[in-house]
Amino acid sequence: TIPLIFDTDPGIDDAAAIAILLTNDEFEVRLITSVAGNVSVDKTTNNVLKLTHYFNRPEVKVARGAEKPLVKPFKDASNIHGKSGMPGYEFGELSTKTISKKAVDAIHETLNSYDDKTTLVAVGAFTNIANLIQKYPQDLKKIERLIVMGGSLTGGNLTSVAEFNVFTDPDAAKIVFESDLDITMIGLDVTEKALLTKQSMSELLQMNETGKMLMGLFGHYQDGSDAGGKPMHDVNTLYYLLHPEKYQLEDLWVDVVTDGPAIGATVADILHSTHSQTNVHVAKDIDVPAFNAWYLLQISGISDG
Ligand code: BDR
Ligand code: CA
Numbered sequence: 001t002i003p004l005i006f007d008t009d010p011g012i013d014d015a016a017a018i019a020i021l022l023t024n025d026e027f028e029v030r031l032i033t034s035v036a037g038n039v040s041v042d043k044t045t046n047n048v049l050k051l052t053h054y055f056n057r058p059e060v061k062v063a064r065g066a067e068k069p070l071v072k073p074f075k076d077a078s079n080i081h082g083k084s085g086m087p088g089y090e091f092g093e094l095s096t097k098t099i100s101k102k103a104v105d106a107i108h109e110t111l112n113s114y115d116d117k118t119t120l121v122a123v124g125a126f127t128n129i130a131n132l133i134q135k136y137p138q139d140l141k142k143i144e145r146l147i148v149m150g151g152s153l154t155g156g157n158l159t160s161v162a163e164f165n166v167f168t169d170p171d172a173a174k175i176v177f178e179s180d181l182d183i184t185m186i187g188l189d190v191t192e193k194a195l196l197t198k199q200s201m202s203e204l205l206q207m208n209e210t211g212k213m214l215m216g217l218f219g220h221y222q223d224g225s226d227a228g229g230k231p232m233h234d235v236n237t238l239y240y241l242l243h244p245e246k247y248q249l250e251d252l253w254v255d256v257v258t259d260g261p262a263i264g265a266t267v268a269d270i271l272h273s274t275h276s277q278t279n280v281h282v283a284k285d286i287d288v289p290a291f292n293a294w295y296l297l298q299i300s301g302i303s304d305g
Helices: 012-021 041-054 103-112 127-135 137-142 164-168 170-177 198-207 209-218 235-242 288-300
Strands: 002-008 027-034 118-122 143-149 183-186 195-197 229-231 247-252 254-256 266-268 280-286
Touching: 002 012, 002 103, 002 235, 012 027, 012 041, 012 209, 012 235, 012 288, 027 041, 027 103, 103 118, 103 127, 103 137, 118 127, 118 235, 127 137, 127 170, 137 143, 143 235, 164 170, 170 254, 183 235, 195 198, 195 288, 198 209, 198 229, 198 288, 209 288, 235 280, 235 288
Parallel strands: 002 027, 002 118, 118 143, 143 183, 183 280
Antiparallel strands: 195 229, 247 280, 254 266
16 A cells, blocks of 8 residues: 555546545555645635545545645636635535644645655645655655656646646745655646547446536536546546556656746756756656546546445
């Protein structure tokens, strides 16, 4: 099993990932932390609780994270993910609640309460992770590796050059990318290829209650609507952890732009011409049919409660 902490801003593709996270016992979920991103942190926290409730995992700790980026003013993506961040399904009255510790302290406590190291997965703005690096630098040695959904080698989805998670808090992303963590970047270069096809979506709708729940949300997901399917950005971090052989990666030096017209861009030394070192393993390609087949199989294995 993979022990991990999952940092997230649900968000419809976040929810699609959390559905796997909470039902696949290859993951030992030590903590889930929320962050402001797709919608406000009040809403992303509540959306995480909807999912721990829905999947009947009340023992999974959930901690509320940063409510705004380190420096920049906060701007959500409710135009993509709806006002609530997870529209299109009625989750009923919640049976789950957050722990009292804030995300940064909860991550610190969790990392240090196990002898072994924990993998961090971050699929929202990197504010909580940057806060951890600044407040508890000694904790880095307790982190096995950091897998992020964010950034891109070749163009953005929020601006012509910036991906949403990095754009939302570029100062945090810079702190994270310049840290000594072992970082794998699953960016738009693969996540915009990893579309859940229309065929897969219609199979999910027929599959079971969880398939219906997810397709309820996906019906409101305004990302990639004319591309033949919907991008499963955040789900890729989990698929990568379980099936790294389905991805092609390259080690590169990656900088984050924190100012000016290219703010939020991740600029990689693709030609290996300016840096002799590398700081990030960057995903460049993915086996898309294998990804779709895997996702359907995962959801089909979830029994209705
Ligand atoms: C990322 O931005 C968010 O809107 C998605 O949840 C994903 O984490 C894609 O750029
Ligand atoms: Ca996200």
